[in-house]
Amino acid sequence: MPRFSVIVPAYKVQAYLHECLESVLSQSYPDLELIAVDDCSPDVCGAIIDEFAxxxxxxxxxxxxxxxxxxxxxxxxxxxxxxxxxxxxxSDDTLTPDALHAIADRLKETGEPDVLVYDYARTFWTGETIRNQVAALLCEEGPAPFRLADRPGLLRLLMVAWNKAYRREFVEEEGFAFPPGYYEDTPWTYPVLMTAESIATLDRVCVHYRQRRRGAILGTVSPRHFDIFEQYERVFAYVDQNPELARWRPMLFRRMVDHLVVVFARRDRLPRRSRAAFLRKARTHYRRYRSPGVPVPPRARVHHTLIRLGLHRTYRALQLTFALARRTAKVADRLLKGLRSAALRLHYRIQRGLPVRADRAVFAAHGVRGHGCHPGALEQAFRTHAPHIRTAWVTEAEQDDSVPSGTRRLRPGSAAYWTALARSKYLVHNAGFDRRLVKRPGQVFVQTQRGTPLKHKGLDLRERPAAADDLDVDELLDNIDKWDYVVSANRHSTLTWERVHPGTYQTLEYGSPRNDVFQQATSADVTRIRERLGIPEGSVVILYAPTHRDYRRTQRTTLDLARVLRRLGPRYVVLARAHHRHGGPLTEATEPGRIIDVSDHPSVESLCLASDALVTDYSSLMFDYANLDRPIVIHADDAEAYEAARGTYFDLRSFPPGAVARSEDELIDIFATGHWRGSRSVQLRSAFRERFCPHDDGRAAERVVRRVVLGESGLPPVVPLGRRHPVPSPAGRSAEGAATGCLASAAPSWLVAPARRSRMSEHSPAPLEGDAVPLLETKADPGR
Incomplete structure (x- = not known):
């Protein structure tokens, strides 16, 4: 007897059936039977099912x-x-990876309930994925299992059959069955939930609910939508047959009215000539099933009144009135925005006629959540080394908490914002201020960039249309002409910026200001950050931070983090950070407490300090992380595709900062064997640091301020790499300590796990002694 019977009815879904069935059979929990029902489909669904069988x-x-x-x-x-x-x-939906494993675990944890309710996400044909808006109802806190009376809010969920697991014996004992019709889920789901003696919830997306561009049954204009009345008749008949369920009549009545309103109001449901008949029938059902004396929620009184009285023309008139009101509001809003924009342009023009203030500086950063990146580090250095300069940071209201208390906050597009841009002497950004900025004589623009360039930038993007994102070359060159200084971390960056951003600016090859914190932080700082993130003591923490893929419509990672953690064991924790252009978490949180979504964390530098190793692909974060002298592993499973779409300035596989994995299994092997911090990895990282971290000694921001603001020429000398002592990771580096003095003098080849060595080039180097080492722990240096 299998644990799960997954039932998939198929009819005219030949384009989606393969993906659906594959999502079931590829589950990490194999104890299942897949019952695929060919509903006499006229296409090849039956043949597809037989092929899978x-x-x-x-x-x-x-x-x-x-x-x-x-x-x-x-x-x-x-x-x-x-x-x-x-x-x-x-048959056009799919199970998410590891969904059945999570369902099985939750069923066991909650004592084999009659029904388990889990979550879903809508996946649109455009590639967008949106989770159920009332997912909070699936919270797992509190007693479990429970009865519907304990959490009646579950009736607010979408009443469908496919977001639940049902104990088969319970279904058979109660005799539940689906009726024919359009709305067959209604007389199944309500009775099941009301009758179940034990219910549990799983706060996890287990189903991807496909939203097709065309072809959804319920989105088809048809008189068959009148079927909804017959289905609710079945629901109330069931309640009448089971008097102990009478308490649910008022709530079922309200849900029925809400459902009828949706069907009536949607233009893709009812034929135009049948709308009046639908409302008349709705009136009959309203009067038949209404419970006298039960109050109607205030927000629903208008809908209840219109259906109770059957006011078809009144309902239509109100719809037109509200539509006209919305259009009027939009027109008024556009007019107000136009007037405000004109007023701000006039204000900015007037401010540009006033003297530049030599004691003012404005900072802003793109791609960070609040105060951060190089401009953030420079703003702090301004306050420390040039305290006579009053600083301001451009930020949205929700990011105010990240801005230091002594720094003025500016709202983008406000009058104060334009005043600051017009009259501040120093303008600091990692990308560019508003394109309408007019740089005045006497103003100094410091361009910090956003990291050491690996992928193509600037003018080089003209040859990469997939990555150019409608690049406006004239606007780019106009922006470059405003720059006075460009901050560079190393010689590679200097040569690249001056070629792809041609201009008359001066390059300040002083190091990366945002990396100063890596030389200044202490072990106490690291411990405090880990505690705030909720990382268990003694854990080995991997920061996973992939970059954006220009050639992909969706950015969901191909790396199965839950599987990686299961293979590596309970000591490992992953901090998953999505690229700022991703707009959502990298993966579903299937391992609570072990996969921590830090995409919204305001400081990536803090996340680096909290981690023991970095796993990335082509992100410039690797150049920053190398300053910590902690292990870096490159997961490059799509190197050819990325190179073709975006292009890189050097082959990362030939000169990596550590071990390189070309697949998920190789990545697991690298960590399981200790390869990630073996002597060979140390050699690769040392060579990488020599090339890309020559100036990052903790005083890069200070050098910029002393040169640009104070006009000093004798700047603090750079501390050599060998004399730098960044704060160690909590997990320690005892396994690689003996190899830290070894430097790689030549550009190394691919470094992969020993278990995958057979797929390496014959020219790949053999593993050095000490590569495969046990995972050891050392105490943090008490002096830091």
């Missing part, structure tokens, strides 16, 4: 001799099921 004995095909509809097709699947739990999946 031929290759995997867990697939049980069911072929119906005539088309019966979704409900009866599911019933046929239930009749053939032998698993402990039933799971329904529509």
């Amino acid at each position: 031929a290759r995997d004995q867990r697939v049980r095909p069911v072929h119906l001799t005539e088309n019966q509809g979704l409900g009866p097709a599911r019933n046929a699947g239930v009749a053939a099921a032998t698993g402990d739990y039933l799971i329904f999946l529509d």
